[in-house]
Amino acid sequence: MLERSAVGSTRQDVPLQRIIAVDYDHCSYCGACVAVCPPDSITLHDATLIIDHDTCTRCKRCIPACPTGALSLTMEQAA
Amino acid sequence: MRREYDVLVIGAGPAGSIAARTAAQAGMSTLLIEKRQEIGSPVRCAEAVGRETVETFIPLNPKWIAAEIDMFSVSNPQGDCVVLPPIEKTLVLERKIFDRELAHSAADAGAEVVVKARAAGLCREPNGLVNVKLVVQGEPREVWARVVIGADGTESQSTRWAGLKPIPQMKNYYVAAQYLMTNVDVDPRICQYHVGWSLAPGGYGWVFPKGDRQANVGLVIWADPGATKTALQYLDDFIAPRFPNSSILAQVVGGIPVTNVLPQMVADGYMAVGDAAHQSDPLTAGGITNGMQGGTFAAQVAVDAIRHGDTSASYLRKYEHMWDAAFGRSYRRLFRIRQAVIKVPEEKISQMIGQAARLDTRKMSLKDILAIVVRVQPQLLLEIAPYFVGQ
Ligand SMILES: Cc1cc2nc3c(=O)[nH]c(=O)nc-3n(C[C@H](O)[C@H](O)[C@H](O)COP(=O)(O)OP(=O)(O)OC[C@H]3O[C@@H](n4cnc5c(N)ncnc54)[C@H](O)[C@@H]3O)c2cc1C
Ligand code: SF4
Numbered sequence: 001m002l003e004r005s006a007v008g009s010t011r012q013d014v015p016l017q018r019i020i021a022v023d024y025d026h027c028s029y030c031g032a033c034v035a036v037c038p039p040d041s042i043t044l045h046d047a048t049l050i051i052d053h054d055t056c057t058r059c060k061r062c063i064p065a066c067p068t069g070a071l072s073l074t075m076e077q078a079a
Numbered sequence: 080m081r082r083e084y085d086v087l088v089i090g091a092g093p094a095g096s097i098a099a100r101t102a103a104q105a106g107m108s109t110l111l112i113e114k115r116q117e118i119g120s121p122v123r124c125a126e127a128v129g130r131e132t133v134e135t136f137i138p139l140n141p142k143w144i145a146a147e148i149d150m151f152s153v154s155n156p157q158g159d160c161v162v163l164p165p166i167e168k169t170l171v172l173e174r175k176i177f178d179r180e181l182a183h184s185a186a187d188a189g190a191e192v193v194v195k196a197r198a199a200g201l202c203r204e205p206n207g208l209v210n211v212k213l214v215v216q217g218e219p220r221e222v223w224a225r226v227v228i229g230a231d232g233t234e235s236q237s238t239r240w241a242g243l244k245p246i247p248q249m250k251n252y253y254v255a256a257q258y259l260m261t262n263v264d265v266d267p268r269i270c271q272y273h274v275g276w277s278l279a280p281g282g283y284g285w286v287f288p289k290g291d292r293q294a295n296v297g298l299v300i301w302a303d304p305g306a307t308k309t310a311l312q313y314l315d316d317f318i319a320p321r322f323p324n325s326s327i328l329a330q331v332v333g334g335i336p337v338t339n340v341l342p343q344m345v346a347d348g349y350m351a352v353g354d355a356a357h358q359s360d361p362l363t364a365g366g367i368t369n370g371m372q373g374g375t376f377a378a379q380v381a382v383d384a385i386r387h388g389d390t391s392a393s394y395l396r397k398y399e400h401m402w403d404a405a406f407g408r409s410y411r412r413l414f415r416i417r418q419a420v421i422k423v424p425e426e427k428i429s430q431m432i433g434q435a436a437r438l439d440t441r442k443m444s445l446k447d448i449l450a451i452v453v454r455v456q457p458q459l460l461l462e463i464a465p466y467f468v469g470q
């Protein structure tokens with residue numbers, strides 16, 4: 001897993017980092033993942049699910065708590 | 080919306096609406112906020128409740144009763160089935176209408192109900208008032224309340240803001256998936272339960288009839304980090320052989336903590352009720368009327384506290400004592416039973432149901448059931464027996 005210091009470097013050398021990704025085709029906005037997230041990194045607003053990648057510890061507890069399989073830990077370029 | 084209220088309730092589910100109604104009836108200025116645009120929708124529930132229990136909160140109304148249930152059945156994956164009378168006559172609700180009716184009754188009692196209003200943070204000020212940040216129709220707002228009742232369900236954040244941090248263990252967290260199905264050929268007066276690890280690991284499946292050949296068909300599984308299938312995939316496998324000619328009208332998913340209630344349900348100026356306080360039954364996860372009872376107790380204590388001018392945690396703790404007197408013993412027992420039952424291998428559970436299915440249920444007694452448990456899995460009896468004697 002890459003360090004958080006990776007976030008904020010310049011575009012070309014932004015390395016891939018692991019983040020919890022939401023598959024919005026599968027998410028039903030049920031909130032089941034919110035309850036098991038220790039640092040409170042997931043917020044559900046009506047029909048928007050927001051993950052705070054800065055506070056997320058990549059503990060992966062939210063993944064099996066999702067009834068639809070909408071969450072996964074994937075490699076993504078940091079914004 | 081005013082600037083200050085006696086009681087502010089976050090979340091207009093059954094627990095929140097009853098809390099708001101109880102506070103308003105006692106003459107408290109009460110605000111009930113709901114982040115959704117429509118109370119009761121989308122439904123996240125299998126909608127079964129005890130008839131007499133629900134009637135203690137609201138007069139029965141055919142508008143929100145989908146079916147009346149006389150019997151329960153418990154089946155194993157092989158299809159053996161034991162039919163038993165329920166402890167209490169059961170209703171399958173139309174929660175969309177039921178939840179709205181409860182919020183309506185809160186408004187009738189004088190509570191102000193606002194939808195599309197989300198709580199976004201809270202903090203108790205030195206003067207004892209709780210400041211609550213809101214987002215109403217997308218606009219930031221602030222209100223102050225003497226007591227805040229957090230009825231914000233499984234996804235509760237208010238419990239965290241209040242420092243009660245309810246992070247459930249994964250094995251004590253149910254992940255649920257359900258379809259509302261039509262063209263279902265089942266006995267409309269029997270609620271079916273289905274057990275077995277292969278079918279719903281750590282949980283169980285259900286078929287709750289809703290009349291008109293419709294039924295809630297669903298299951299809960301435990302949140303297993305090693306799981307290879309999602310709850311929805313387990314559900315698809317459950318319905319495929321059982322309901323090949325039925326159609327799906329709606330999909331419902333959600334999560335329910337079955338940890339037993341939070342060790343602390345109050346903080347200074349704050350009380351948690353319903354699923355926010357993990358008040359669902361720690362075996363079956365039924366939480367509608369349990370949350371309504373929690374909401375009633377909390378509001379009664381909030382009213383007393385406000386009248387006494389003391390809304391500190393130590394005063395509000397009276398609510399925890401009321402809860403414990405009503406539910407503490409049975410919840411500790413149900414929690415233990417689930418912990419014991421999930422350790423029993425599927426073949427043993429199936430064998431017990433198979434043997435019970437061959438008895439004449441009209442004459443079956445608790446002694447007969449215990450005799451089966453002793454024959455098949457004596458260990459189970461040893462584990463749960465202490466919770467039935469004395470304690
Ligand atoms: C699939 C499934 C099947 C179930 N089957 C049954 C059953 O058959 N029988 C039974 O008794 N129980 C059942 N339950 C459990 C039952 O649904 C819950 O226990 C019950 O709904 C809890 O009520 P509540 O009022 O605490 O919370 P909820 O009904 O969840 O209401 C909470 C409300 O708070 C709102 N809210 C959340 N955050 C905020 C915020 N920040 N600001 C404003 N509003 C907010 C939400 O939008 C929601 O409307 C089931 C649950 C599931 C998931
Ligand atoms: S990985 Fe852990 S910290 Fe990150 S969102 Fe999921 S539960 Fe929360």
Ligand code: SF4
Binds near residue numbers: 028030067
């Ligand atoms: S648990 Fe899954 S479906 Fe439910 S809100 Fe979280 S990501 Fe979406």
